[in-house]
Structure formats: C-alpha cells, structure tokens
Amino acid sequence: MVSLSGCGKGSSSAQSTVGSADVPATTHGAVPIPPVGNAVRGKKLFAENCAMCHGNHGQGVTLVGQDLQTSKFVFSRPAAKVVAFIKHGRSVTNPLNRRHIAMPPFGGNANLTNQDLYDIMAYLRKLQ
Numbered sequence: 561m562v563s564l565s566g567c568g569k570g571s572s573s574a575q576s577t578v579g580s581a582d583v584p585a586t587t588h589g590a591v592p593i594p595p596v597g598n599a600v601r602g603k604k605l606f607a608e609n610c611a612m613c614h615g616n617h618g619q620g621v622t623l624v625g626q627d628l629q630t631s632k633f634v635f636s637r638p639a640a641k642v643v644a645f646i647k648h649g650r651s652v653t654n655p656l657n658r659r660h661i662a663m664p665p666f667g668g669n670a671n672l673t674n675q676d677l678y679d680i681m682a683y684l685r686k687l688q
C-alpha cells in the first residue's frame with residue numbers, strides 16, 4: 561500500500577499564509593500571464609502534428625480533420641480554451657463531432673507542451 565496523499569494538488573493546507581500582513585498586495589508571480597505564441601514555430605509544429613488531418617494550411621482534409629481556417633470554434637474562443645480542447649481532443653460521441661471520427665488528444669502527440677500549443681494557436685490565428 562502506498563500512503564502518499566497526492567502530488568501537491570490537494571486543497572488541504574496550501575493556502576494557509578494567504579492574507580497575512582507581510583504578503584504584498586500584488587504578487588506578480590501569482591498572476592497568470594497569457595502565453596504568447598510564436599506563429600513561425602507554430603507553423604512547423606502544425607505541419608508535423610496536425611497537417612496530416614487538417615491540411616498543410618489548415619484547410620481541412622475531406623472526411624478527416626476540419627477546416628481550421630474558417631473554424632468558428634477556433635476564432636470565437638480564447639486561445640486558452642482552444643488549447644484546452646486540443647489537449648483533450650474530441651471523441652466520436654461528443655455532440656459537436658460532425659465527422660464521426662475522433663480527434664485524438666494533443667492530435668496524437670502527448671509530448672506537445674503548452675508553449676507548443678500556443679505557438680500552434682498563434683499560427684492558426686494568422687490563417688483566419
């Protein structure tokens with residue numbers, strides 16, 4: 561039996577010092593700065609990981625990956641939401657799924673980092 565109580569994700573005692581007088585009002589380290597993507601890098605990553613299903617220029621591939629150039633899903637959501645989607649993929653049973661095939665999580669490459677995905681997003685935004 562292993563008795564570890566989690567990997568630091570527990571909500572137990574993590575916040576014990578918040579609000580104490582010696583903590584400055586604004587702790588810059590705690591403010592999430594939206595990652596900024598690099599579209600040039602994103603283009604390369606897209607070619608390597610997404611183009612086989614979504615086309616070299618995100619134009620879509622018949623019966624496989626959607627057209628991402630005109631995708632409302634992509635341009636109507638904040639980058640963070642789309643990044644979350646890419647990590648998760650879309651199962652065949654998802655009501656939004658129109659192609660009746662699944663989008664694999666991370667497009668099938670779980671080694672893609674957050675920064676990689678934001679770079680891909682920056683590239684996708686330029687296509688639209």
Ligand code: HEC
Nearest residue numbers: 609610613624625626631633656657658659661662663667
């Ligand atoms: C194995 C094929 C495959 C790969 C690889 C793949 N996708 Fe997809 N993707 C799909 C399919 C299939 C769908 C749509 C399923 C449906 O809803 O009908 C989809 C949907 C999407 C959507 C939603 C579009 C919309 O309008 O609903 C986004 C965004 C997306 N993919 C981005 C990516 C990115 C970025 C990558 C690379 C990291 C990637 N995909 C890799 C197959 C793939």
